[in-house]
Amino acid sequence: MYNPDESIEFPAKAAAEHRYDDFSILLHWVTVVLVASLWTLGQSLSFFPKGGPREAALSVHILLGITLGAILLVRIAWRAGAGRRLPPADSGWQGELARSVHYGLYVLLGVTVALGLSRVWLYGNHVFDWFAFPRPAFSTRSVIRTIGGLHADLADLVVIVAGLHAAAALAHHYVLRDSVLRRMLPGKRKTRPEQ
Ligand code: HEM
Numbered sequence: 001m002y003n004p005d006e007s008i009e010f011p012a013k014a015a016a017e018h019r020y021d022d023f024s025i026l027l028h029w030v031t032v033v034l035v036a037s038l039w040t041l042g043q044s045l046s047f048f049p050k051g052g053p054r055e056a057a058l059s060v061h062i063l064l065g066i067t068l069g070a071i072l073l074v075r076i077a078w079r080a081g082a083g084r085r086l087p088p089a090d091s092g093w094q095g096e097l098a099r100s101v102h103y104g105l106y107v108l109l110g111v112t113v114a115l116g117l118s119r120v121w122l123y124g125n126h127v128f129d130w131f132a133f134p135r136p137a138f139s140t141r142s143v144i145r146t147i148g149g150l151h152a153d154l155a156d157l158v159v160i161v162a163g164l165h166a167a168a169a170l171a172h173h174y175v176l177r178d179s180v181l182r183r184m185l186p187g188k189r190k191t192r193p194e195q
């Protein structure tokens with residue numbers, strides 16, 4: 001049976017020929033759509049008229065955020081278990097950089113989601129008329145503002161780092177013309193690495 005960890009020693013070119021498993025690919029692209037929607041909606045919140053419309057927009061943001069948090073947990077569990085892990089497509093410092101960026105993205109996403117959830121809990125937000133988070137007694141305006149500000153800053157950082165990561169993937173595809181981008185695209189997969 002193919003063991004992803006064994007492929008660590010394979011030459012970079014052969015490694016780049018592989019694909020992630022279908023579920024990892026699905027989780028990756030669902031994450032991309034959720035992050036793009038969350039950031040765009042987060043940035044547009046102030047354009048919604050105060051009151052009902054803005055609260056509805058924020059409710060959608062919160063629900064999408066909770067969904068992203070759940071997807072992230074599933075993704076980390078899948079990656080740590082049955083999911084296919086591939087070695088860096090590049091060798092040397094570029095491979096190390098790619099690996100660090102990937103881990104960095106997981107951490108940044110986790111912290112951004114945690115700060116978003118904390119902000120919701122500290123403020124005691126409503127989600128439509130469905131339910132409200134119980135606001136803790138120790139919560140103060142300045143704590144809420146600080147956590148909200150950190151959430152916004154990290155959300156921007158996620159988008160910047162993910163943008164650079166996407167640019168690197170596109171450069172591999174269109175400039176270097178190798179198969180790194182195809183590792184994360186659905187399609188026919190080779191079941192065993194070339195040796
Ligand atoms: C990676 C995922 C997320 C991204 C990219 C994101 C992005 C954003 C952005 C850009 C804003 C606007 C900040 C501003 O300029 O005022 C915002 C606000 C907010 N987000 Fe998120 N968000 C994410 C996840 C979450 C989650 C998981 C929750 C909670 C379940 C959440 C709750 C909130 C709340 C309550 C606000 C309003 C904050 C305030 O007005 O101080 N977000 N988000």
Ligand code: HEM
Pocket residue numbers: 028031032035036079085086088089098102103105106109162163165166167169170180181182183184
């Ligand atoms: C919010 C945006 C994005 C996030 C958070 C994100 C996150 C990630 C993470 C965490 C990995 C590592 C997978 C693993 O080994 O577990 C990864 C891999 C990958 N991503 Fe993204 N990604 C984003 C957007 C994109 C976009 C837009 C593209 C393409 C244009 C892309 C292409 C790839 C490719 C090709 C890989 C595999 C790289 C390799 O095997 O060396 N990603 N992504």
